[in-house]
Amino acid sequence: MRTTQLYAPTLRETPAEAEVVSQKLMLRAGMIRKAAGGIYTYLPLAWRTLKKIEQIIREEMDEAGGQEISMPIVQPSELWKETGRWAVYGEEMFRLKDRHDREFCLGPTHEEMVTSLVRDEVRSYKQLPLMLYQIQNKYRDEIRPRFGLMRGREFIMQDLYSFDKDEAGLNVSYQKMYDAYSRIFTRCGLQFRPVEADNGAIGGGHSHEFTVLADAGESNIVYCTACDYAASDEKAELKPVEAAAEEMQPLETIATPGMKTIELVAESLHVPFEKTIKAVAFQNEKDEVVLAFVRGDHDVNEVKLQNLTGALTLRMADDAAIQAVGGVPGFMSPIGIKKGTQIVVDATVMGMYNAVAGANAMDAHYKNVNPKRDFIEVTAADIRLIKDGDPCPHCGAPVKMTRGIEAGQVFTLGTKYTEALHATFLDENGKEKPLVMGCYGIGVSRTMAAAIEQNNDEQGIIWPRAIAPFEVVVVPVNAKVPEQLALAETIYAALKGAGVDVLLDDRKERAGVKFKDADLIGYPVRITVGPKAVEENIIEVRTRRTGNTQNFTPDDYLDEVLALLKTL
Ligand SMILES: [Zn+2]
The missing domain is CATH 3.40.50.800 (Anticodon-binding domain)
Known part of the structure; x- marks a missing residue:
């Protein structure tokens, strides 16, 4: 190719619309042009890179036993109504009607479509396992499309769906995809980590996110400095920190006028944070108060707290709600809270001795709080947010925190969709069973953007050779x-x-x-x-x-x- 024949209109100035480096550089390098919010045209340079990423994906998917198909982007509402997702998907779904007033959507994902495909054709365990994939545009009507190709409304995805006869088969398919995805990101020349992910919303089984490391990333991840453990900060488990045992001293009230934060209390009483207990009050979607307690230098992991208490949402509690359960905002501890209130105490706090905590009275704290002795009717659990230097849950070595861009994800789905859509097969004994399913996706256009976020300098993009235009x-x-x-x-x-x-x-x-x-x-x-x-x-x-x-x-x-x- 000769530059005189290449349509790559470069720009000297950065367009005002650009928010992140990848978007800025792709616009300046003549790779993309915006058509509407979150919807872009890929020019020849971008298209060449996308084709190279897709080729790597195809080779690895085929090698792992996947078969490429192409399912429609326009999907009938009936399928989505069968799984109940037509109603719950909400505003993010692009919906349209044909001339006969039939409802359709532009596919945000293809679980319904692929499951309906196999339910009509797969009859026997002899046809399993089956892995079908495609690479095509997906649509999500983001409320605020941002960051160029990182959060678009139209984007290119590779999605593979595996069907197995049982859990054991699913685990084999999952591992194959996990390994294939690892090879794909390696071959693309990217620094990445597969991290254990929270999959609360999808439910069941396990999930890993393939995160491309980049400072501009939206996800916080932790990784071990010694072993290969990595997880999103929301998912990372923590063992309680053991405090040295002390003799329990009698509870004492001390005046702490105006000291509404644990920082003020620790500073003015000359008490180390490791000897203080911090309160955070939430309200769930039913307006019920959920009180959380962590060590003074720790933070509450809201996702863990939400999963533990079964709350759909959590927001900061207002003062009136705190007072209604017997709490005094700024001076709170579990001691003296109304019976029946949800109180969750981090496991580390339960092991503390002679600590300082609120006295549930204005301008007062308790000294010599011993949670094992003083906290009654509380739930003790790991609800703390991991931080830099915390011990790895697998080997105990310190973890490090970094930021990344989620470019791929693998999920075990189980029988959620196959039961809803009645996709069954006959097993070895002639018994009818639902297919056991997994789904796996890579954001192809997002991977291109992530590659730029990870590889750039003042002058521009620094492509890894494998995916350079x-x-x-x-x-x-x-x-x-x-x-x-x-x-x-x-x-x-x-x-x-x-x-x-x-x-x-x-x-x-x-x-x-x-x-x-x-x-x-x-x-x-x-x-x-x-x-x-x-x-x-x-x-x-x-x-x-x-x-x-x-x-x-x-x-x-x-x-x-x-x-x-x-x-x-
Ligand atoms: Zn480790």
Whole structure:
């Protein structure tokens, strides 16, 4: 491909609409253009990258036993009504009607569609396991589409659905997909972690998110510095911190005028945080009060608290609600709270001795609180949010926190959809059973954006070679000089002949413009053919990621470039 034939309108200025780096760089590099909020056109450079990501996915899916199909984007409402999701999906679903007033949606996902496909055809255990996948556009009418391709309303996804005869089979399929997804992200050249995910909403079984590490990521994840444990912060389990045993002292009330936060109390009483108990009051969707207590230096993990208490939602409680259960806002402990109130105390707190906690009286705290002795009718559980340096739940080594972008997810679904849609088969004994299902997805356009979020600098994108729109750009410094252009053409042809995905920047632009564009678009290798090439037989090979340049002659560069590409 030659740049004079490539439609890649680059921009010098960053468009005002861009919120995140990937969106900014893709707009500037002439890769995408916005059509409407969260809906984009992919220009040739983006399309090349997307096709490369898809090719890697296809190879790994086929290798793992998947079969590619294409299901309709336009889906009839009847299927969704069978599973009850037509009603619960809400505003996020793009809905439409045909000329006969029949209702349809633009597929946000395809569990209903694929299950209806197999229920009519799969009859026997002999047809299992079955893994079907597709790569196509998905639609979600996000309330506020943001961050370019990271949270779009139309996006490209690969989704695979596995059908097995039992749980054991499902676990095999799940592991195959887990391994395939790991290989896909590795082959794409991305730093990622499969993390244990909370799947409260989908329910049942287990789930892992494949998170591409990037500072701009929306998810917080923790990973162990010693073993391979990784989890979202919401999911990460914690063992209680053991406090050194002490003799329990008698409870004492102390005046703490105006000290409504645990920080103020700890500071003015010269008590370490490890000796203080913090209260956080919530109200659930039924307006019931849920009181949570953690150590002064810890935070409440609201997802854990929600799962534990069965609340659908939790919000901060208002003062009137706290007072109604006998609590005094700012001076609260479980001691003196009305019977029947939901009180959840973190397991670490239960092991504390002679701590400071609120006295449920204005401007007063208790000294020598011993939860084992003083807290009655409370639920003790792990409700704390993991933080940097906490012990790994698997091996005890300190964990680190990082941010990431969720680019893929694997789920075990069990029989949720197959029961609702009556997708059954006959087992070895001729007994009718529902198919056991798993679902697996990669955001393809999101992976492209995540790759940029992870790999960029001041000048632009730094593509991992495997998914770069072109692996090498050959730049004649002055394309008006026939000798330079001729040599560049020769190098271009040789690289092409060697199977390299190469672009020749044959524009009659200034060298500075061509170099800037090459850095902005982020081709892994740039080969410069300038006056030195013609006069001294020297061509320059520059690596985008490191900025390193090496000089070669037109006779010896080829093997060197091929070897270099293997490392990028
Ligand atoms: Zn560990």
